[in-house]
Amino acid sequence: MANNLIYQYFLPYGGPMKSTTDWADLGVESAKKYAKTIGVKYEFSNKATMNAPNQNLESCRIFLDDYFNQFDKVLLLDVDILINTTENIFDEDVEDIGMVQDRTKGAFVENIISKMESYGNITFVNSKSCPNEKRYCNGGVQLWSKEGRLKAREKFGGLPEIYRYREATKMNEQPYINLMFNLHDIKVTELSNQWNRMYFMWKNNKPDGKFNHFLALHKNRMKEYV
Numbered sequence: 001m002a003n004n005l006i007y008q009y010f011l012p013y014g015g016p017m018k019s020t021t022d023w024a025d026l027g028v029e030s031a032k033k034y035a036k037t038i039g040v041k042y043e044f045s046n047k048a049t050m051n052a053p054n055q056n057l058e059s060c061r062i063f064l065d066d067y068f069n070q071f072d073k074v075l076l077l078d079v080d081i082l083i084n085t086t087e088n089i090f091d092e093d094v095e096d097i098g099m100v101q102d103r104t105k106g107a108f109v110e111n112i113i114s115k116m117e118s119y120g121n122i123t124f125v126n127s128k129s130c131p132n133e134k135r136y137c138n139g140g141v142q143l144w145s146k147e148g149r150l151k152a153r154e155k156f157g158g159l160p161e162i163y164r165y166r167e168a169t170k171m172n173e174q175p176y177i178n179l180m181f182n183l184h185d186i187k188v189t190e191l192s193n194q195w196n197r198m199y200f201m202w203k204n205n206k207p208d209g210k211f212n213h214f215l216a217l218h219k220n221r222m223k224e225y226v
Contacts (some may be wrong), residue, residue: 002072004090007062009045010079011055027079034083040090041071049157056061056172057162062144063152064159074149077211078140080219081196082226085210089143089157089195095187097146099137100196101127102174109136112171116179124182129190136182137188139174139214141196145188148186155184211222 008031010024028044035042035217043116050065052058061070073090092098101152103109104127113124113134127135144152157164157166193201197209199218207214214222 002090003038003070004040004073004075004224005068005071006031006042006075006077007045008043008077008079009058009061011046011048011058023214023222026083026222030082030174030226031077031079037086038088038090052159053163053166054172057176058151058168059139059160059173060176060179062142062222064168065148068149069146070144076144076146078213079199080214080222081140081212082214084207084212084224087210089211092143092189092195094143094145094148094189094191094192096145096151097186098142098143098189098191099132099139100191100193101129102136102138103129103200104136105132110176112136115169115171116175119165120179120183122182124178125191135181136178137190138196138198138213139177141211144189151184151186152180156180168190187220
């Protein structure tokens with residue numbers, strides 16, 4: 001039987017919702033309930049253990065820390081997500097990692113991708129789920145295989161490269177992992193966006209996914225759906 005894990009972490013937050021963490025508690029409880037429903041282990045951390053440059057890049061612990069070697073698949077899940085399914089995401093067949101394509105239209109994300117391509121001297125591959133867009137996956141739901149985590153640890157350059165990246169770009173973990181995927185030929189399985197349904201995907205402005213992701217100021221709407 002597979003030994004799978006749902007892992008969440010939460011460190012002091014500097015975003016637009018920093019005045020309250022009630023939304024984070026809702027996301028944690030949702031993930032705990034889901035883990036129990038599908039019969040997998042759940043772990044939560046509120047401690048920085050990797051000495052990463054900031055709290056966002058602490059998420060790289062998932063492939064840097066050999067603690068996780070004991071697990072088969074590991075689901076790294078943001079705490080601003082509410083789960084609305086009993087379907088088991090671990091049944092999804094992924095290669096190195098499974099993620100959902102983010103929105104790439106618009107100057108903000110286009111500038112991020114351009115900056116990553118310049119820093120890495122590489123051109124991002126096109127998305128398979130959105131063939132007319134460059135692949136840029138959202139980091140809120142990351143379903144890592146064991147093979148993928150070990151490959152990332154071996155190839156990504158560890159904390160020294162993370163510090164170089166942060167110093168040069170001043171950017172966080174989502175651009176970083178997308179850059180690393182392209183630099184090191186990580187096999188990304190693009191999951192249905194039902195597994196990371198972001199607010200701009202919702203029909204009639206209401207969460208309609210299996211995993212609903214309340215980004216930015218939409219976090220204050222989480223309490224409406226528990």
